[in-house]
Amino acid sequence: MAAAEDALGDALLAALESWPRAGVPDNPDAWLLAAARRQLIDAARHAKVEAGAAPGLELIVAQARGNAVIDPTFPDERLKLLFVCAHSAIDEAARTPLMLQTVLGLDATRIASAFLVSPTTMSQRLVRVKARIREAGIRFEVPDARELPARVEAVLEAIYAAYGSGWEDVAGADPRRRGLAEEAIWLGRLVARLLPGEPEALGLLALMLHCEARRPARRDSSGGYVPLSRQNVALWSRPLVEEAEEVLAAASRAGQPGRFQLEAAIQSAHARRMATGRTDWEAIALLYEGLLLCAPTIGARVGHAAALAEVRGTEAGLGALDAIPNESIATYQPYWALKAHLLKRLGRDAEAAQAFERAIGLSEDRAVREFLVAAAQAPSSWRASAPRSVTGSSQA
Amino acid sequence: MKYTILIYENEADFATRSDEKRKDAYWGAYRAYTQALTQAGVMIGGAGLQPPGRATTIRLRDGKRQVQDGPFAEAKEQLGGYYVIDVPDLDRALDWAARCPAASTGTIEVRPNLPN
Numbered sequence: 001m002a003a004a005e006d007a008l009g010d011a012l013l014a015a016l017e018s019w020p021r022a023g024v025p026d027n028p029d030a031w032l033l034a035a036a037r038r039q040l041i042d043a044a045r046h047a048k049v050e051a052g053a054a055p056g057l058e059l060i061v062a063q064a065r066g067n068a069v070i071d072p073t074f075p076d077e078r079l080k081l082l083f084v085c086a087h088s089a090i091d092e093a094a095r096t097p098l099m100l101q102t103v104l105g106l107d108a109t110r111i112a113s114a115f116l117v118s119p120t121t122m123s124q125r126l127v128r129v130k131a132r133i134r135e136a137g138i139r140f141e142v143p144d145a146r147e148l149p150a151r152v153e154a155v156l157e158a159i160y161a162a163y164g165s166g167w168e169d170v171a172g173a174d175p176r177r178r179g180l181a182e183e184a185i186w187l188g189r190l191v192a193r194l195l196p197g198e199p200e201a202l203g204l205l206a207l208m209l210h211c212e213a214r215r216p217a218r219r220d221s222s223g224g225y226v227p228l229s230r231q232n233v234a235l236w237s238r239p240l241v242e243e244a245e246e247v248l249a250a251a252s253r254a255g256q257p258g259r260f261q262l263e264a265a266i267q268s269a270h271a272r273r274m275a276t277g278r279t280d281w282e283a284i285a286l287l288y289e290g291l292l293l294c295a296p297t298i299g300a301r302v303g304h305a306a307a308l309a310e311v312r313g314t315e316a317g318l319g320a321l322d323a324i325p326n327e328s329i330a331t332y333q334p335y336w337a338l339k340a341h342l343l344k345r346l347g348r349d350a351e352a353a354q355a356f357e358r359a360i361g362l363s364e365d366r367a368v369r370e371f372l373v374a375a376a377q378a379p380s381s382w383r384a385s386a387p388r389s390v391t392g393s394s395q396a
Numbered sequence: 397m398k399y400t401i402l403i404y405e406n407e408a409d410f411a412t413r414s415d416e417k418r419k420d421a422y423w424g425a426y427r428a429y430t431q432a433l434t435q436a437g438v439m440i441g442g443a444g445l446q447p448p449g450r451a452t453t454i455r456l457r458d459g460k461r462q463v464q465d466g467p468f469a470e471a472k473e474q475l476g477g478y479y480v481i482d483v484p485d486l487d488r489a490l491d492w493a494a495r496c497p498a499a500s501t502g503t504i505e506v507r508p509n510l511p512n
Contacts, residue, residue, distance in 0.1 A: 116490050330436045331491070360425060361432025366500040369428075373421055 078103060079194045080140050082187070086154035089136040094129045095158040096165075101126060104183050114165045114180055152195065156204045156260060159187045163208050168365070181212060192247070202251035203261030206244045210267035213240035225371035233274045241271050259295040262287055266303070281310035298328050302335050309342055318342045333362035337372060344375070352376070398440060398482050398509040399489040405476035405502040410447045425497035433481060433492065442479035473502050480509065 085099040097115060100106045112122035132138075143151045166181030188205040195201045217235035220226055248264050266287045273279050288304035301324050309317025321339050329335045340355035356376035363369040412422045426444070433439040448467035455462045467474055476498065483489050486506070493504040 116494055117487055118490070121486065331432075357428045357431050358435060360428035361430070362495060364494045364499070366497075369425055369497070370421065373424055 078190060080142055082155050082158075082191065083142060083151055084133065084138055084140055086151065086158050087133075087136075087138045088150075088154065089138060090129055090132060091125075092157075094125050095154065096161040097122060097126060098129050099158050099187070100162060100180075100183070103187065106183075114162075148198075152191075152198050152200065155191060156200055159184050159191065160204060160208075160260070162187070163211070167211060181208075181215075184208060185212060197254075199251040199254035199256050200258040200260045202247050203258060203264045206248035206251065206264035207260055207267060209240050209244035209247065210264060210271055213237040213244065213271070219367060223367055225365070225367040227371075228270060229279070236271070236274060238274070241274065244268065244271070257290070257294075259291065262291040262294070266291070279310075281307050285311045298324065298332055299334070302332075302338055306338055309338075314342050314345045318346070331362060333359055333364075336362060340372070340376065344378075397485060397489075398480060399486070400507050400509055401442075401479040401481060401489070401493050401496060402475060402505040402507065403477045403479075403496060403498045403502065404473035404505065405498050406473050409476065409498060409501050410474075413447075422497070429495060429497060430479075432495070433479065438481045438483050438488075438492065440480040440482050442477065444477035445475060447476075448474040476502070 081103050082099060085102060086095045090098065097108075097111045100111050100114075101108065108123045108126055109119045111126075112119040115122070117125075142148075163181055163184035166179070166184055185205070185208050188201070188208050191198075192201045192205045213236045214228070214231060216237065217231035217233070218226055226232075244264070245268060248261065248268055251261050251264070266284055269280055269284045269287065285304065285307035288300060288307050291300045292304055302321070305317045305320035305324075307317075308320050318339070321335065321342070324335065336355050336359035340352050340359050343349075343352035343355055353376060356372055360369055360372045360376070363372060409422075412418045415422075430439070430442075451465075451467040453464050453466065453468050479496075481489065481492055483492065486508070489506050493499065493506045496504050498504060
């Protein structure tokens with residue numbers, strides 16, 4: 001077994017090294033296993049020469065030779081690969097890129113664009129990570145039960161980061177990020193299938209499906225930004241919403257709520273507008289409170305403030321925003337966008353103008369920028385819900 | 397670490413600057429961007445430039461002056477302005493460059509400054 005493991009580890013390293021140069025084989029996992037077999041056969045030859053092969057190893061080699069037709073799925077190998085990519089010894093910022101490169105076979109240039117890093121820097125990071133895998137002797141395996149929860153979380157985080165990067169590209173117009181959301185969902189499905197006992201894996205999948213369902217409604221016919229509260233629910237993808245609901249229901253049967261399940265539940269509450277025509281802000285505020293207990297990110301805090309503004313009034317929402325530490329908001333666009341809208345709602349126009357200005361300056365997306373410019377100029381009786389960047393992005 | 401954000405705009409961008417309907421959005425976006433840079437504490441300086449048609453180029457060759465109207469090179473996108481920012485690394489500089497209004501229409505070039 002150890003020999004098989006080493007061989008797979010070597011194959012992973014070979015993949016890490018040759019894929020960026022040679023491009024990805026049509027079926028990466030089959031290639032990976034084939035490479036592992038090649039190395040196993042080589043190793044077996046060595047072993048034979050040196051000390052005579054162990055019977056078990058002989059058997060594996062024989063099987064590898066006999067198995068000319070390769071099953072195209074090999075899910076277990078991919079799962080192990082995901083765990084290697086999200087290992088705690090690997091820099092957090094490098095985990096998602098590594099996953100995209102090794103599991104999905106994206107090239108370094110495309111990954112660099114998706115994460116807004118120079119291609120040279122990204123290549124160097126990936127090279128360093130590979131060296132790190134070797135030095136740290138990270139094992140190519142599914143962690144044991146004791147380690148599993150923490151390791152699963154890291155895998156899910158990395159997949160979510162990939163989705164977040166794809167989510168920003170609403171229209172799929174940005175070639176540097178095209179299809180990244182779909183790739184992330186594919187990974188999410190894979191993990192959910194391979195780890196049926198992990199409700200958080202299902203939670204992440206449900207979350208991504210809910211966000212994806214709204215893609216057609218996020219821009220109007222002329223490319224203008226449409227905030228969630230004004231989206232035409234008829235444009236939401238019903239099949240995706242239904243699938244998300246099923247997945248989330250399956251997750252909740254485990255009775256172990258977690259960060260991704262809560263985030264999915266928040267999106268599920270928004271999705272109910274399809275049936276009821278209204279948004280249950282009370283439920284959403286409550287879910288955010290739960291989310292803040294297990295994952296007090298700045299995105300969750302801003303989302304909570306937005307929900308509070310609907311449930312307990314604009315001032316309460318503003319109060320929640322003001323309680324967020326200053327150092328974390330300097331470049332956080334959703335904070336300023338929400339603050340601007342709430343101030344405007346209260347008729348505090350001068351302060352609102354300042355906050356709008358800040359939000360506009362921090363917007364990367366042209367449609368969002370134009371939306372905010374229009375909102376800033378609108379009369380103060382104009383009531384709009386904040387353009388929450390709805391989860392899906394790493395901010396939420 | 398200081399970086400210069402060079403803003404290359406196309407002809408349509410330059411035209412927007414004086415288009416009655418769209419100039420407010422154009423200048424508003426840059427005002428907001430400049431304010432965001434300033435309030436985040438990364439702004440060192442910068443300038444907006446008049447369109448390339450207002451440029452004059454000069455070369456000295458064999459002791460002779462060659463003066464021409466127009467920009468250094470004919471290209472679809474021309475330098476429209478620049479910012480100098482102080483951020484910890486290239487990643488942060490690219491974050492800011494992506495927020496520059498011209499990123500969605502023209503091209504933004506980010507260069508590390510030489511040390512003083």
